[in-house]
Amino acid sequence: MSDDLPGATLNPFRVPSGPLGRLAGWVMGRDDSAHRQVLGLLAAKTGACVCEIGFGPGQLLKLLVARDSAVQVCGVDPSPVMLAQAHRRLSRLGAAERADLRLGVAGALPFPDRHADHVVAVNTAAMWPDLQAALVDTRRVLRPGGTLLIAWHSARSPRRIQRTLAQPEAWWGETATALRQVFGNVERHDLTYTTACTATAS
Numbered sequence: 603m604s605d606d607l608p609g610a611t612l613n614p615f616r617v618p619s620g621p622l623g624r625l626a627g628w629v630m631g632r633d634d635s636a637h638r639q640v641l642g643l644l645a646a647k648t649g650a651c652v653c654e655i656g657f658g659p660g661q662l663l664k665l666l667v668a669r670d671s672a673v674q675v676c677g678v679d680p681s682p683v684m685l686a687q688a689h690r691r692l693s694r695l696g697a698a699e700r701a702d703l704r705l706g707v708a709g710a711l712p713f714p715d716r717h718a719d720h721v722v723a724v725n726t727a728a729m730w731p732d733l734q735a736a737l738v739d740t741r742r743v744l745r746p747g748g749t750l751l752i753a754w755h756s757a758r759s760p761r762r763i764q765r766t767l768a769q770p771e772a773w774w775g776e777t778a779t780a781l782r783q784v785f786g787n788v789e790r791h792d793l794t795y796t797t798a799c800t801a802t803a804s
């Protein structure tokens with residue numbers, strides 16, 4: 603995992619563990635403004651399967667199951683603390699049975715080929731050790747016509763710490779190039795609280 607993200611205070615947010623990790627999950631769970639904007643980029647298709655990589659405390663998963671009572675969600679996160687928090691969040695909404703959440707990392711998704719209509723990664727892709735390998739594995743999991751969405755804090759995010767974490771244009775350039783190489787296409791979305799790139803599987 604790269605260590606070049608600014609801000610030592612970010613550490614408990616990388617792979618949250620122990621009491622500090624639980625606190626980090628609580629902090630992340632207080633603000634879903636960026637996740638709401640990400641949700642708006644995901645075409646609502648009743649009964650779709652959405653896979654989230656690095657779901658953290660489950661903010662986006664919560665919005666997904668609330669938007670569509672038939673959506674199926676699945677995903678991976680390497681943190682047992684985040685797995686427990688996300689599971690609790692979905693259970694509170696009565697959606698645990700529609701969720702297949704597992705411990706795991708980007709690049710080794712434990713799901714079959716053509717499993718998902720969308721794969722989403724919010725505020726996590728800059729932490730992955732091998733973006734290219736992760737994209738290739740993501741493409742495997744996507745159905746034809748399915749989309750991958752990678753989002754990260756924007757310089758206009760609501761909290762100061764989030765704004766300081768906004769990635770430089772060079773990172774977005776590298777990410778767009780990698781997406782184009784694997785998917786053959788890429789689209790950029792500059793929203794208020796988040797910056798995102800999407801790519802569609804052929």
Ligand SMILES: C[S@@+](CC[C@H](N)C(=O)[O-])C[C@H]1O[C@@H](n2cnc3c(N)ncnc32)[C@H](O)[C@@H]1O
Pocket residue numbers: 615616617618630655656657658659660661678679680681684706707708723724725726729730731
């Ligand atoms: C800053 S949190 C963001 C969580 C959530 N996506 C959100 O927006 O609230 C980063 C998350 O990525 C997860 N993560 C870290 N390294 C990862 C990897 N290699 N593959 C998948 N997830 C990873 C962490 O465990 C953590 O839950």
